[in-house]
Amino acid sequence: MAVYTEVADEDLRTFVAEYDIGTVVSCKGIAEGVENSNYLLQTDRSNFILTLYEKRVNPTDLPFFIGLMEHLANQGLRCPTPLAGRDGARLRSLCGRPAAIISFLQGLWPRRVSSAHCASLGAAMADLHLKGLSFPQRRPNSLGPKAWRPLFDLEAHRTDKVKPGLAAFLRHELDHLEKHWPTDLPVGIIHADLFPDNVFFQGTEVSGLIDFYFACTDFLAYDIAICLNAWCFEDDGSFNVTKARLMLSSYQKVRPLSAAEFNALPILARGAATRFLLTRLYDWLNTPPGAFVKRKDPLEYERKLRFHAEIDGPGGYGLEYHSLAAGEL
């Protein structure tokens, strides 16, 4: 739930006057996203999103994010585009925070994920990966493998309060990941947070990707691993092989995976589960009482992590590389 900053109407009108988008008709805080304050801004011409960047976003990263969205939109990817003001600037200040007006994307994010959503997602993600290759800027993944051990250490002393034995399990996983993390997979721009609430659909077709504020330079297949976690498990914790197959095969048709990428999926998915388990654990233990953010259950990711840790190879997802590559899925 995200409105951390209330914008006074006179400040809003002054801000909007910097753009050639008409005059303000209404402006309502949106109860989605947890990093920034987002408003649905309606002018007499159209709808827009007004984003105020709050403290969880590093201001020095903003030119990367703004530039990336602009690049991807110019390449034809359906994603929010930061608007340029009359002075050409896409980023300015409102209520003491960096702020931007972003184009409004049509569509709904799926509250119940179907196999058809996963199929459409695979192609959209591959399209993003291809279109990101020509983006010249780089941004290291600040929540990549090197960040996991320090993040764990911060809360190790009270991790077992969330579940007895969790600290030892996580230590074991971190040891394994540090030893087996791949080093030579294809690298490019990844979204790194492609959860269902960041993907809009019209029917079962992707109509846009949003929220690029974790985007970074990393293994492209790591984005797939994040999506295996975020899209292919059912509420009861079971892994839906059909969803994984459809996601992978539609990805493959747009950007063919190498055998090395395919074989790395289990370790990448194990890493992705660890990353979200650690950040959720941290947020769980550090969200103050009365904070108006809905905490996400870290143990959902402990269960997912155990699943990935226990399978033998990508076959455990019901997938075989030769049939994937042959388009037989």
Added chain:
Amino acid sequence: MAVYTEVADEDLRTFVAEYDIGTVVSCKGIAEGVENSNYLLQTDRSNFILTLYEKRVNPTDLPFFIGLMEHLANQGLRCPTPLAGRDGARLRSLCGRPAAIISFLQGLWPRRVSSAHCASLGAAMADLHLKGLSFPQRRPNSLGPKAWRPLFDLEAHRTDKVKPGLAAFLRHELDHLEKHWPTDLPVGIIHADLFPDNVFFQGTEVSGLIDFYFACTDFLAYDIAICLNAWCFEDDGSFNVTKARLMLSSYQKVRPLSAAEFNALPILARGAATRFLLTRLYDWLNTPPGAFVKRKDPLEYERKLRFHAEIDGPGGYGLEYHSLAAGEL
């Protein structure tokens, strides 16, 4: 912050198909209001508000609220209008909750209240009071004077945890209010929650009143007393006489107050401050840690209550009835 219920897209499409309003383009939870789940629903024809009534609204009251909004809109008041579906019904069910699609009102609620806002509010409130007179239904004020003592008793044992001495102060106020509460003032439909976030403006002109889910039958002047509390105090706790004068004089021009109503303002304002102090106190003590509702400070209303308790009469607000009635303010 209010989205308690997530609506799956297929449920939403089925629901919207009951209306002749086009097809769904987007639907975003709104981070405003604390009683219900509100979505900004965009179809290929227009914008609407989708409201799901959560447990704090008594379902048996909904026909009153829906009927009232329809009545007021028909009378020309700018307020949300519940849309009728193809079957004529304005209230139906979504995700197991009563739900309605409501017309979208333009305007912004003021984050910083100016004197000009208060002037415009006075006339709009008087207009509401006049237009409500012809509404045939009645609804007792469930948060009126009879509710205050029982509400206080619920938390009396821990009220002093919020501030030492607060329980004794409240007991004294309740004694006074029960003894001096008026009995014979003009009665009608009041909004009963006309805080700045429920009043939309375009510039300094009221463009609409929203959120009628506390509306009830009570003294009309009690609505003014609520607004004296909600609109005329500055952040530092000082009472702004100019705002009160402008609100009252513009009210007076549309619906002249009787001398009895005018003279009752201090006791009514004292009651209104007590009502909001008590409900805020209850919410403060009963909002669970991690709940994603921003708690409102009850002590803001303790300070307002002390102000009303200490003045001699309506002159304490810088107002005199003869000049008000003569339009000299």
